[in-house]
Amino acid sequence: MSSVFKKIIDKEIPAEIVFETESVLCFKDIHPKASLHLLIIPKKEIVDLQSVQKEDLFLIGEIIEVAQKMAKAFNVEEGYRLVVNNGPLSGQEVPHLHFHLLGGKPL
Ligand code: AMP
Numbered sequence: 476m477s478s479v480f481k482k483i484i485d486k487e488i489p490a491e492i493v494f495e496t497e498s499v500l501c502f503k504d505i506h507p508k509a510s511l512h513l514l515i516i517p518k519k520e521i522v523d524l525q526s527v528q529k530e531d532l533f534l535i536g537e538i539i540e541v542a543q544k545m546a547k548a549f550n551v552e553e554g555y556r557l558v559v560n561n562g563p564l565s566g567q568e569v570p571h572l573h574f575h576l577l578g579g580k581p582l
Pocket of ligand 1: 504507514566567
């Protein structure tokens, strides 16, 4: 069964998408923990950070580029966090690799 993020990628369920490329999607977290809380995900189905392969490293670089671009676009480039939870023990709830971009005031 596909994850909720795969459904967002396939536009089967709505999300507040703020940026998209051929390989990366960025949308607002539905339960924000800061005044800016974006999720940046690869469109490729990668379960978690530990599953990233050497061949995915260019894609991971693209995600970092999107994070830099979004930090600039949302005026938090002076201070933000890029967070990845890996595995259920860390609190990862959605089994599709995602980077939390958190900026501004904590909520
Ligand atoms: P994690 O705990 O690292 O797996 O984070 C999953 C994040 O996905 C949480 O911050 C959720 O609020 C967020 N989330 C879950 N479902 C959706 C959704 N349909 N649209 C946007 N964000 C979501």
